[in-house]
Amino acid sequence: MRRLKPMATRVEQRQRTEARILTAARRLFGEHGFDRTTIRAIATEAGSDPGLVMRYFGSKEKLFAQAAAIPADRPIEGSPEQIARLLTAALTDKLADEPTAALAALRAMFSHPEAAEEVRAAMTSQQRQVAAQLPGDDAVLRSGVIGALTLGLVVSRHLVRLDGLDASPEELIAVVGPIIEELATGA
Amino acid sequence: MRRLKPMATRVEQRQRTEARILTAARRLFGEHGFDRTTIRAIATEAGSDPGLVMRYFGSKEKLFAQAAAIPADRPIEGSPEQIARLLTAALTDKLADEPTAALAALRAMFSHPEAAEEVRAAMTSQQRQVAAQLPGDDAVLRSGVIGALTLGLVVSRHLVRLDGLDASPEELIAVVGPIIEELATGA
DNA sequence: GTCTATAAAGAGATAGAC
DNA sequence: GTCTATCTCTTTATAGAC
Numbered sequence: 001m002r003r004l005k006p007m008a009t010r011v012e013q014r015q016r017t018e019a020r021i022l023t024a025a026r027r028l029f030g031e032h033g034f035d036r037t038t039i040r041a042i043a044t045e046a047g048s049d050p051g052l053v054m055r056y057f058g059s060k061e062k063l064f065a066q067a068a069a070i071p072a073d074r075p076i077e078g079s080p081e082q083i084a085r086l087l088t089a090a091l092t093d094k095l096a097d098e099p100t101a102a103l104a105a106l107r108a109m110f111s112h113p114e115a116a117e118e119v120r121a122a123m124t125s126q127q128r129q130v131a132a133q134l135p136g137d138d139a140v141l142r143s144g145v146i147g148a149l150t151l152g153l154v155v156s157r158h159l160v161r162l163d164g165l166d167a168s169p170e171e172l173i174a175v176v177g178p179i180i181e182e183l184a185t186g187a
Numbered sequence: 188m189r190r191l192k193p194m195a196t197r198v199e200q201r202q203r204t205e206a207r208i209l210t211a212a213r214r215l216f217g218e219h220g221f222d223r224t225t226i227r228a229i230a231t232e233a234g235s236d237p238g239l240v241m242r243y244f245g246s247k248e249k250l251f252a253q254a255a256a257i258p259a260d261r262p263i264e265g266s267p268e269q270i271a272r273l274l275t276a277a278l279t280d281k282l283a284d285e286p287t288a289a290l291a292a293l294r295a296m297f298s299h300p301e302a303a304e305e306v307r308a309a310m311t312s313q314q315r316q317v318a319a320q321l322p323g324d325d326a327v328l329r330s331g332v333i334g335a336l337t338l339g340l341v342v343s344r345h346l347v348r349l350d351g352l353d354a355s356p357e358e359l360i361a362v363v364g365p366i367i368e369e370l371a372t373g374a
Numbered sequence: 375g376t377c378t379a380t381a382a383a384g385a386g387a388t389a390g391a392c
Numbered sequence: 393g394t395c396t397a398t399c400t401c402t403t404t405a406t407a408g409a410c
Contacts, residue, residue: 010375017376033298035222039404049377054405110297110346111220124350131351138362144343144351145362151347152339156331159297160338163311164318164331175325175332179366197393204394226386236395241387 018056020046025067029104034064034112061114068105068115070122076130083130084184087146088177094154095169103158123147136186146183149176205243207233212254216291221251221299248301255292255302257309263317270317271371274333275364281341282356290345310334323373333370336363 024045028037039060043050057063076086094102108115131143153176156162165172181187211232215224226247230237244250263273281289295302318330340363343349352359368374 014375033222035220036298038402050404051377051379051406052375055376060404107297110294111223116347120347120349123347127350138358140351141354141358141362144349144354145340145359145366147349148339148343148352149336150339151343151349152335152337153332155342156335156338160303160307160310162307162331162334162338163314164327165335167328167331171325171328172332175328175370179369182366183362201393225384237386238388238395238397239393242394247386 014056017046017048017052021048021053021056021063022067025063026100026104029064029067030098030100030107032107033110034108034115039063064104064108064112065114068101068108068118070102070105070118073122073126076126077133080134080185081181083133084177084181087130087150087184088173088180091150091153091176091180092169092173094150095157095172098158099154102154106155107159123151130184134184134186139186142183142186146180149179149183201243204233204235204239208235208240208243208250209254212250213287213291216251216254217285217287217294219294220297221295221302226250251291251295251299252301255288255295255305257289257292257305260309260313263313264320267321267372268368270320271364271368274317274337274371275360275367278337278340278363278367279356279360281337282344282359285345293342294346310338317371321371321373326373329370329373333367336366336370 021042024042025037028042028045031037039050039053042063043053046053053063057066073090074086076083076090078086093099105115105118109119110116127143127147130146131140134143136142153165153172157165157172208229211229212224215229215232218224226237226240229250230240233240240250244253260277261273263270263277265273280286292302292305296306297303314330314334317333318327321330323329340352340359344352344359
């Protein structure tokens, strides 16, 4: 049915299957959260079967860990104005296309402690980095508010699909950009 | 021919038990989300048993619906400046003490469609009301951002427990209040 | 390499004893 | 009114057939 060349094709096939499983896992974890996403559903969506998923990834937890790993953000450095620009640019990206892996972690974090830790780690690391470079006594607080605002926008847009946030990223940034700059500079 | 066997006591007892179950349900749903909270755990925490919980509330879904009903916010009306003040005051409350019922709905909404609808309904209703009274072409967008900011702050503080947001409500409002006013007036 | 059958555990829900 | 025992279903995870 398949090819007649065994070895190379097998490795290739396996990688393909693994990739399909990971993609399906990201989508489903992101859409339904950790508990409501079943190995069965992932296998079906990937055109495979539950046994194979378990064999490749070991457990549902491990599959989730791989699917929901948050890609590290670029380092944020410079003057308050530059920082504001970098944060605004990063937000634009997050609003434009759906960051599938991050969404999986975000949705799951509210019911899955490990996912919560993943998100918290990613956010605090960036936030501390930013706070250290901002002026003012309340730099930590202000960078925290920037983080909360960013989280609120991403969640409201992609997860809650809140009314009024379905505008284009540019329109949104036109409103939010100045606020981020204000918070960064402390004006 | 009043009571040798007091009916009133039974009714009273039942109400007490129901109240204890509801309190336990709010706390546990708020802490672990819908799927990870078991009827068994709620019964144990309420000093009761699973059978009773089912008997009183019918199903886990119905118990959740009662536990996670979001109390309606006060109507928000007036000039943009007044609206900003009302929204800021409401936010102060939400930051000060943990709104147990709302937290249950908030945490659950990410994995439980019914809860998502509850939160979305509560938010859009208030948001539309606000948008209708704000000046400017982008009033809907700006009131959406206010909603996202509020959601982000509450989630970051109570659910994520993000670094830098553990300040006193007053300190937080000192930073966020002006932003809300800006968004409301469109300045 | 891939898929089927099943074991093991845990959940919500129900019936009935006290 | 309250609690115990159990039924049934669904899940992850495993063992082994193709």
